[in-house]
Structures are given as structure tokens and as C-alpha cells.
Amino acid sequence: MNFGSLHIEQTEETPKIAFDVESGDFIMEGRSLPEDAYTFFKPVIEWINEFIESHECDVKMKIHLDYFNSSSGRYLMEILAMIEKSCENGDRFSITWISEKDDELMIEKGEEFQSLLNLPFEIQPV
């Protein structure tokens, strides 16, 4: 089947999404502040769902967010939980959480996700 990569341009309040099927490099970067996080994340979640269903995954996901609001946090968690589940079924995902080294808060957020998930999850201060 023909299943393409996912690209969503960055805006001032939503992150760039670049999930490349060929290389397995999944990038999410920018800010995620939409009041209605559902509308933004729904297609991303659907895409990941379909990707997991149809591919044997070997994915390096890089998340580099400047800010995210609490409702975006819920959808991020949903995405990561889907990934966690697919890993139980033999898929391979690794998550790199990138934060500026002086950005205590985002590092803390990364650690929160890390503690909630059973996944290769690395926090990388830059």
C-alpha cells in the first residue's frame, strides 16, 4: 500500500511534524499551545496508528518542544502510549527528548514522560 510520510508545517502555536517513513526519522519540534489540541493532534494520532498497523517499525523519534500546554501533553502521552504498546508487539522505537540545557521545566517534563513509559527514552540537553 502507498503510505506517505507525514509533514505538518510549524506555526507560532503548533509544532512542526516531520515523520519520514523511509528513514524512520520522526521529528516534532516547536511549540504546542493550541487551545483545541484535539484538532491538531487527531490526524497525527491517526497517522501513527495506521503507520504502526502497516509497518514494521524501526523509528527514531526526536521531540524538541519549546513549550507545550497541558492539553497537548495529554495527546503527546497518547502518542507515546501507542508507541509503547507497539513496542510490546515487537516494533522498535527510540525517543529522544531534546531540551535546552537551561530549560529546567522542559527537562522536567521529559523526565515525567520517561517515568510513565517503558520505552527507550533519552533526555538530551543541548
Place this chain on the structure above:
Amino acid sequence: MNHSSTSAFPLYRNVQHCALSFTYRGPFMDDFTSRIVDISENTIADSQGLTKVNKKVSFLLVECFQNIVRHGESVGIHAEAANSGFFNFKNIGDSYIINSINPVKSAEIDSLKDQVELINSLQPEELKKMYKQQLMESEISEKGGAGLGLIEIARRSGQKLRYEFEKITEAISHFHQQVMFTSNGAQVIAPSFINQTREMYDLMGEKQALIEYKGDFSQKSIVPLLTIVERNFGKDIKGKALGKRVGHILIEILQNISKHAVEYNGLCDGLFIIGEQNGKIFILAGNIVAENEKAELERRLAEIEGMTKEDLKEVHRQRILESVAQEDKSKSGLGLIEIAKASSAKLEHVFDPMGEGLSFFSLFVQV
């Protein structure tokens, strides 16, 4: 809990009739103007849809602001006082009003008064002529005419400038200035907001607030507000990203308010101030809530305020995990928990009764 320090209601009352109010108290920095312009453009573009108005607002904001910065320097008051000023921009109906308070040397009052009076006495054609003259004179004389900035402000606003001087000490006085214009270009006799601005000055001084914003709390205001906060608060003494922490809490507060605020007088809005008390940054935010929401909010806040940091982490963790299974993630109550988690002290709140089944809800958060 000291009620008066936690309530944002007196501030709200001061600007209640404004669709938008933005106040800045503190050192005036030049690059700050572009941020104010961002806010005004984002807010006004939507309510009026008039780019012409936007341009004018932007122009006047920049001129007024820079005029204060320049003036502060030119009077040669010691650096701190020269840079500290007070600046409020508001929108009421078709009117846009800029009020400022800045220190001047008492000895300069007469010459400043002469300049403003001269400008106020001139017709548009005469102002234009004076403007051209000033442009051509390479050396701007101190006493001859008025400064270019003031002339420009008067020309663009199309209204008389309002002003007052208030003696602070023998040597220093406050120059209160009000510039106004209307989106339809109508000549109106502008009501004076000088007393109201003075009250805001005192209220913000009491609370050591640096920024006040009253208006729409919807998404489009968030990005420019965030930029202002980041620029203003930058990094703390340990080099940590303080501005980001302030921004993070602010986003949650604004989005929380935009979800719960009640429409009043046709406006659905709120107010917040950010300031610094005892070396700690705080955010004090407020909005109108319906009586029937109050009980639920009170219950949730009491619960959160009773929790330790560890409790909060655990509850947050549970809620996040639960939400994965939930279809509807909008009703989470996660916002307040997030705010409490990011705060360095316990949250404080106050409800001020407003009658008509409404209360004013204030939330005080220490960053």
C-alpha cells in the same frame, strides 16, 4: 491570607469598561515597542478588521513610547528614574487611548507645557508646516518649537493632547500625558483617563506589578504575550530559563480562564498582572465566574492547595495515564494541577462577590 494582596478585582474594576488594556510599569526599553504593537495588532485586527486602525495604533504607540524613552534621557534624571515610566494603552469602542506617566525635572515643566500648549493651539495645516520646519532644522532647538515626536503624535492622533503635571519631590514631577484617536477619525472631546491611570499606577506599584493585561484571553493573544514575558523575564540569577517558566504558567492560566470566564457586558475576558515581590516573580490573574461554577472551582482549588508537591506529581501522573483511555480529553482539570506543579509556592485564590450571581475569581501564583 492577605486578601488585598491576592485579589485582582481592584485592578479589574479600573479597566472594566475597556475591551483591551495593556499597562507597562518599569524600565522602558526600545525593543519593547514592537511587542506592544504585536499585542495591539493581534487584538484589534480581530475586533475591528481595520488595518488602517492598526497602523495608526502601532505608530502612536511607538512614538509615545519612544518619546518617553527619549525624554527620560534628555532631562538627565539619574538613570534609574529616567528609564522608569508607566504606560497604558486601552481600547474602548472606537477610541484608542494611550496614557503615560513619566518623571521630568520640575524645572522643565514650563517649557514642556509651552510645547504642548503650542501644539494644541495649531490647526492641522500649521502642524504640518511646523513638522517640515523641524525636519529641516538640523539642530533642534530646546525652546523654539516642540519636539518632532510630539508634533507627530498630535498630527496622527488628530485630537488635542491632554496632560497634567504632578509634583513628586521639589526636583521631580510626573508628566501625565494622554493621546487619543478614533478609528472613524471623528473629532471627539476625549474624556480624561488621567485619574484612572494614576489609580492604576498606584495599584500596580502596591503589588510591584510590571505588566498588566486586560482583554481577550483567546489563543491569538497568547503568542505575543508569551514573547513579552520571555523577553522581559529572561533568565534568573542561576541562568535558568525563568521567562519560560513564567510563560508556561501563563499559558495554562490564560487557557484555563478562557475556558471558564463568563461573558459580562458583552465581553468575555480576564485580567492578569505579572510582577516581582521579594525577589520572586508572581502572576495574579482574575476573571468573572458564575456562582454555579464557583462551588466546583472552590472544591478543586481546596483540593489542590492542600496537596504537597509529591501529591501533585502523583495526581498529575494518574490523570495523564487515565486520559489516554478517555475520548474527551478537554475536561481534565489538568490545567490547575499543572499550574500548581510549576509554582514554587501554594496557590492562593479569592472570590470577590459582584452580585447578579457572579463572582470575580483571582488566582495568585508564585513562579
